[in-house]
Amino acid sequence: MSEIEHADAPAAEGTYARELEQALAQKTALLHEVDHRVKNNLQLIASLLQLQSRKIADEATRQTVRGILERVNAIGAVHRRLFQGGDVQRFDVSEFVRDLAGDLAAGARREDIQLKLDLEPAALPASQAAPLALVVNELIANALKHAFPGQPGLVSIIIARTPEGFDLTVQDDGVGMPPDGGRGFGLTIVQLLCQQLKAKLRIEDAAPGVRAVVSQPLERIV
Amino acid sequence: MSGDTLEVLIVEDEILLATELQFIVREVGLHDVGLAMSRDEAIELAKRLTPDLALVDVHLQDGPTGVEAARMIHEDCGGVVLFMTANVQRLPEDLAGACGVIGKPYSEEAVCRALAYLRVCMQEGRAPGPPPVGLTLSPEYVAHWGADLPMSA
Numbered sequence: 001m002s003e004i005e006h007a008d009a010p011a012a013e014g015t016y017a018r019e020l021e022q023a024l025a026q027k028t029a030l031l032h033e034v035d036h037r038v039k040n041n042l043q044l045i046a047s048l049l050q051l052q053s054r055k056i057a058d059e060a061t062r063q064t065v066r067g068i069l070e071r072v073n074a075i076g077a078v079h080r081r082l083f084q085g086g087d088v089q090r091f092d093v094s095e096f097v098r099d100l101a102g103d104l105a106a107g108a109r110r111e112d113i114q115l116k117l118d119l120e121p122a123a124l125p126a127s128q129a130a131p132l133a134l135v136v137n138e139l140i141a142n143a144l145k146h147a148f149p150g151q152p153g154l155v156s157i158i159i160a161r162t163p164e165g166f167d168l169t170v171q172d173d174g175v176g177m178p179p180d181g182g183r184g185f186g187l188t189i190v191q192l193l194c195q196q197l198k199a200k201l202r203i204e205d206a207a208p209g210v211r212a213v214v215s216q217p218l219e220r221i222v
Numbered sequence: 223m224s225g226d227t228l229e230v231l232i233v234e235d236e237i238l239l240a241t242e243l244q245f246i247v248r249e250v251g252l253h254d255v256g257l258a259m260s261r262d263e264a265i266e267l268a269k270r271l272t273p274d275l276a277l278v279d280v281h282l283q284d285g286p287t288g289v290e291a292a293r294m295i296h297e298d299c300g301g302v303v304l305f306m307t308a309n310v311q312r313l314p315e316d317l318a319g320a321c322g323v324i325g326k327p328y329s330e331e332a333v334c335r336a337l338a339y340l341r342v343c344m345q346e347g348r349a350p351g352p353p354p355v356g357l358t359l360s361p362e363y364v365a366h367w368g369a370d371l372p373m374s375a
Binding site for chain 1: 236238239241242245281308309310311312325326327328329330331332334335354355356
């Protein structure tokens with residue numbers, strides 16, 4: 001009797017390990033499948049907005065749709081980068097900003113606006129990636145659209161680590177804030193999302209131009 | 223190559239994505255010659271049209287057959303292949319002979335930049351510098367076009 005017990009124990013252990021391996025492989029395959037579908041559906045939404053915007057004659061309406069497209073693209077850029085490295089929990093903010101800033105600058109079709117990037121490495125939990133991406137998108141898009149009406153200029157994007165987390169700065173040397181302080185939908189989005197991210201938002205006169213600083217605290221990564 | 227432009231075949235089973243890609247291809251001054259939605263269509267069109275460049279998705283109407291289609295287009299039809307896929311990690315290491323890959327979801331700007339860059343690479347036989355953000359070249363094509371070298375004068 002005791003002999004049989006001895007013989008069975010390692011066999012049972014082997015079966016258990018195989019089952020665990022199979023379950024893990026299934027879970028990984030499922031994650032890939034969902035990741036793939038999310039990316040494809042985001043691409044589909046972007047293509048729909050692109051196709052629609054090509055058909056719109058009214059310039060103001062077209063700009064509104066292009067604005068939505070930019071936001072969808074920002075979320076798309078997040079998903080392109082999630083699950084890319086080995087760590088699925090953390091999101092590389094600096095690499096993302098480099099990627100998105102390039103796209104926005106090219107999309108603005110303004111050869112006379114220079115982009116300067118000074119990005120220290122910074123990471124966020126993956127769950128906060130999309131809201132931060134939308135904030136960055138609004139700040140850069142806002143500078144590109146409003147800071148330089150018919151004049152050249154420079155947009156600087158800086159990420160600097162702080163004891164609490166990091167500061168993300170978007171600064172232009174353009175015409176400055178409108179007299180009403182700017183009350184557009186873009187700024188509303190930025191304010192709401194900073195509240196969600198528990199980030200401090202500071203928008204100030206950079207004389208010349210505007211400086212927006214998002215101070216993002218980092219909770220201890222568990 | 224017809225004249226000084228490139229002939230482009232699109233291999234993509236999502237028709238809205240394919241339609242938008244056709245717009246982009248024309249916008250950057252390239253010539254879109256056809257659309258295939260399955261492996262067989264892709265191979266048939268590639269043989270008949272001998273495109274200079276094929277934009278190939280991995281998942282087509284008949285399954286994950288884009289890799290096989292890419293290899294055939296590259297080896298049998300002499301076309302340069304660029305993958306456009308949400309499945310970048312699952313491509314074979316040699317990219318099935320493709321010159322590179324653009325990850326989905328891509329932006330219109332990223333595709334425009336990549337196509338403009340590839341056009342120079344293919345017409346001059348060498349890269350004008352490192353590839354733009356959003357485009358990853360295969361090691362073979364990095365060497366072939368000298369894309370790891372500093373900007374040419």
